[in-house]
Amino acid sequence: QVQLVESGGGVVQPGRSLRLSCAASGFTFSSYGMHWVRQAPGKGLEWVAVTSYDGSNEYYADSVKGRFTISRDNSKNTLFLQMNSLRSEDTAVYYCAKGTSAAPNDYWGQGTLVTVSS
Amino acid sequence: EIVLTQSPDFQSVTPKEKVTITCRASQSIGSSLHWYQQKPDQSPKLLIKYASQSISGVPSRFSGSGSGTDFTLTINSLEAEDAATYYCHQSSSLPQTFGQGTKVEIK
Numbered sequence: 001q002v003q004l005v006e007s008g009g010g011v012v013q014p015g016r017s018l019r020l021s022c023a024a025s026g027f028t029f030s031s032y033g034m035h036w037v038r039q040a041p042g043k044g045l046e047w048v049a050v051t052s053y054d055g056s057n058e059y060y061a062d063s064v065k066g067r068f069t070i071s072r073d074n075s076k077n078t079l080f081l082q083m084n085s086l087r088s089e090d091t092a093v094y095y096c097a098k099g100t101s102a103a104p105n106d107y108w109g110q111g112t113l114v115t116v117s118s
Numbered sequence: 119e120i121v122l123t124q125s126p127d128f129q130s131v132t133p134k135e136k137v138t139i140t141c142r143a144s145q146s147i148g149s150s151l152h153w154y155q156q157k158p159d160q161s162p163k164l165l166i167k168y169a170s171q172s173i174s175g176v177p178s179r180f181s182g183s184g185s186g187t188d189f190t191l192t193i194n195s196l197e198a199e200d201a202a203t204y205y206c207h208q209s210s211s212l213p214q215t216f217g218q219g220t221k222v223e224i225k
Contacts, residue, residue, distance in 0.1 A: 035214070045154075045162065045205055045216040059212045062119075095161055102209050104152035104168075108161040 002026040002107045004096050009112030012086055022079040022096030022109055030054070030074040033100035036081045038092035039111070048094070049081065050101050059101065064090075086116045120144050122206050124217035132225045137193040139220045141206035146186045150210035153182055153191045156219075157202045165204075166191065198224050 008020040022034070036048040049070040051058045058070050069082040079096050093113050097105035121144040131137050141151065149169040154162040164173050166182035169189055179194040193200055201224045206217040 037216075044203075044219045045156075045207075047214040047216065050212070050214070061213050099209070101212055101214070102150065104164055104207065104209060105154075105162075106164050106167075106173075108163070110161055 002098065004098065004107055004109035006094065006096055006109045006112040009094065009114045011115045011117060013118050014087060014116055016086055017082070017084045018086065018114060020081040020083065020094055020096075020112060020114070022081075024077045024079065024096075024098070027098070027107075029072075029077040032098050033103075034070075034072060034079045035097045035099055035105055036068075036070060036079075037095045037097055037105070037108075038090075039095070040089075040092040043092075046092070050099075051079070052101070057101075083114070086114075088116050090114065091116045119213055120147060120208050120211060120215050122208055122215055122217040124204075124206055124220050126220060127218065128221045128223070130223045130225050131196050133198060134195050137196050137200075137222060139191045139204055139206075139222075141184075141189045141191070141217050143187045143189075143208060147208045147210035149185050150208055151182075151184065151189045152207045152209065153180075154205045154207060155200075155202045156205065162205065193222075196222075196224070200224075 003025045005023045051070045067085045093111040095111045098107040099105040153166040156162045170182045203219045
């Protein structure tokens with residue numbers, strides 16, 4: 001069965017960096033695009049970024065462009081989100097989700113909480 | 119960026135009642151509209167893909183319709199376990215976007 005397990009969340013000060021990971025299993029990871037989607041406390045879902053199956057293409061929400069980088073290691077079935085220059089408004093649960101840029105997100109991880117606070 | 123607007127924001131419904139949630143896109147997205155259910159402290163779950171295609175394992179009381187800019191999620195004969203927030207999502211163009219959500223409460 002498909003499993004996506006995020007890790008790397010925590011409390012970080014504004015302006016600092018954090019790297020999230022998403023370990024995938026149960027499907028051919030290298031054949032699918034992958035997304036990061038976030039949800040601020042008590043708020044709705046916000047799409048963050050997508051990478052193509054081979055990592056050659058990526059796209060970002062304007063709110064994170066230039067600060068966040070999505071990447072993947074297909075040899076380790078792992079998706080990453082490098083988050084730099086963090087702001088308080090980046091505080092959210094971050095989910096990884098399976099899907100191409102033109103398809104629904106058919107599987108989601110359980111999420112990892114990132115809190116940006118001094 | 120394509121904006122998705124859901125209505126209503128909140129609905130309080132008795133069991134066995136029919137629920138209808140609408141999602142309007144700011145421009146035509148064909149059938150690239152998907153619906154998710156999110157229960158408290160859980161991750162979203164795909165309910166309907168491409169406006170009306172069913173998902174294996176999802177109860178048949180959930181159905182979707184629409185194309186272009188106007189879409190509907192229908193829950194026939196609501197059950198207590200359907201208490202959740204429902205989101206629409208478009209994958210027609212990047213950036214992908216989500217509706218603001220519709221919270222369904224059981225009376």
